[in-house]
Amino acid sequence: MTNPSSPSTYTGPARSLHWLVGLGMLATFGVGIYMSDLPFSPTKLQIYSWHKWAGVTLFLLSVIRLAWRLTHQAPGAVAGIPAWQHTAAEWMHRILYVLMFAIPLSGWLMSSAKGFQTVYFGLLPLPDLVAKSKDLGDILGKVHGSLNLLMVTLVALHAAAAIKHHLIDRDEVLVRMLPFLKTR
Amino acid sequence: MKKLIAFAALAVLGAGSAQAVEYNQVLNDKSALAFTYKQMNVPMEGSFKRFRGQLSFDPAKPATATAQFQIEVASIDTGSAEGNDEVGGKLWFNSKAFPTAQFVSTAIKPLGNNRFEVSGKMTIKGKTLDVSTPASFRQDGANAVFEGGFVLKRADYAIGEGVWADFGTVANEVQIKFRLTAAPKK
Numbered sequence: 468m469t470n471p472s473s474p475s476t477y478t479g480p481a482r483s484l485h486w487l488v489g490l491g492m493l494a495t496f497g498v499g500i501y502m503s504d505l506p507f508s509p510t511k512l513q514i515y516s517w518h519k520w521a522g523v524t525l526f527l528l529s530v531i532r533l534a535w536r537l538t539h540q541a542p543g544a545v546a547g548i549p550a551w552q553h554t555a556a557e558w559m560h561r562i563l564y565v566l567m568f569a570i571p572l573s574g575w576l577m578s579s580a581k582g583f584q585t586v587y588f589g590l591l592p593l594p595d596l597v598a599k600s601k602d603l604g605d606i607l608g609k610v611h612g613s614l615n616l617l618m619v620t621l622v623a624l625h626a627a628a629a630i631k632h633h634l635i636d637r638d639e640v641l642v643r644m645l646p647f648l649k650t651r
Numbered sequence: 652m653k654k655l656i657a658f659a660a661l662a663v664l665g666a667g668s669a670q671a672v673e674y675n676q677v678l679n680d681k682s683a684l685a686f687t688y689k690q691m692n693v694p695m696e697g698s699f700k701r702f703r704g705q706l707s708f709d710p711a712k713p714a715t716a717t718a719q720f721q722i723e724v725a726s727i728d729t730g731s732a733e734g735n736d737e738v739g740g741k742l743w744f745n746s747k748a749f750p751t752a753q754f755v756s757t758a759i760k761p762l763g764n765n766r767f768e769v770s771g772k773m774t775i776k777g778k779t780l781d782v783s784t785p786a787s788f789r790q791d792g793a794n795a796v797f798e799g800g801f802v803l804k805r806a807d808y809a810i811g812e813g814v815w816a817d818f819g820t821v822a823n824e825v826q827i828k829f830r831l832t833a834a835p836k837k
């Protein structure tokens with residue numbers, strides 16, 4: 468994306484979707500960690516349902532986000548950034564996009580395999596794409612957990628890189644996603 | 652004359668055999684007791700793995716039929732491992748104090764077309780209430796198969812007390828479905 472005609476900043480919807488999906492995924496991840504250790508109770512069943520509804524919502528937002536990204540050019544490399552850093556950032560974004568879809572999908576399939584259909588907001592039943600199976604449920608549970616650990620690790624790196632660019636390199640990288648930081 | 656005797660004998664035999672058909676040997680491996688319920692509006696399926704039945708059913712005299720069932724409460728499968736660990740407890744079935752649930756028929760009313768209305772006393776968790784369920788009868792080879800289902804309200808028997816009493820998480824209505832296969836009297 469080193470097109471000279473590329474915009475210098477992200478569009479408003481792109482920024483909103485970035486923060487909604489990013490913070491939403493981290494929050495839903497936190498809820499997921501918290502709920503799995505709860506003793507069996509109505510509260511646990513409620514939180515599990517909320518977690519699943521959040522996951523479906525994040526999946527839908529990710530679809531919109533990907534569609535927006537594919538139809539609206541993102542800003543190119545910030546001047547002065549080494550090429551390898553730009554390439555690394557682009558690959559980071561690609562993997563995070565894959566995780567945006569893979570994490571909710573793995574959770575949905577895991578829920579079906581464990582014998583719990585996902586009913587969005589208690590109203591809209593999603594189909595069970597896999598049959599109930601303890602073995603498959605355990606495998607998908609590990610997949611869902613591993614993808615999430617990868618996600619938080621990569622998000623931490625992604626955030627650390629943005630902060631480093633802002634505070635140490637003092638370039639425009641973070642400002643493109645958070646315009647109110649612009650002071651210079 | 653010979654023909655007439657043979658015909659008469661056949662008629663007697665035929666009538667005799669029709670009267671003799673009484674199904675009273677419940678075949679547990681061909682019977683099932685299942686239920687569905689909703690948890691956070693998510694449909695869940697469960698069953699009881701162990702139960703015994705005593706049945707006496709003569710299709711010619713359905714009104715005199717009787718049925719009894721004893722269900723081993725601890726054999727429940729709620730559809731999830733955590734649920735199975737939970738429901739034996741005091742708030743649910745309290746299966747240590749009340750290990751057996753029971754149904755005893757009090758009246759069987761023919762509705763026509765091999766359908767019946769079975770009324771009886773259901774005892775769960777030490778509480779006995781009147782219930783009634785439709786049941787259908789059909790023959791499967793030499794055996795009789797009875798199928799039916801009805802809605803049981805868990806709160807009527809205090810199944811799910813305390814934090815579970817609210818129906819927002821686990822619904823009150825539990826759809827019971829049964830299939831009983833019985834062999835004829837030996």
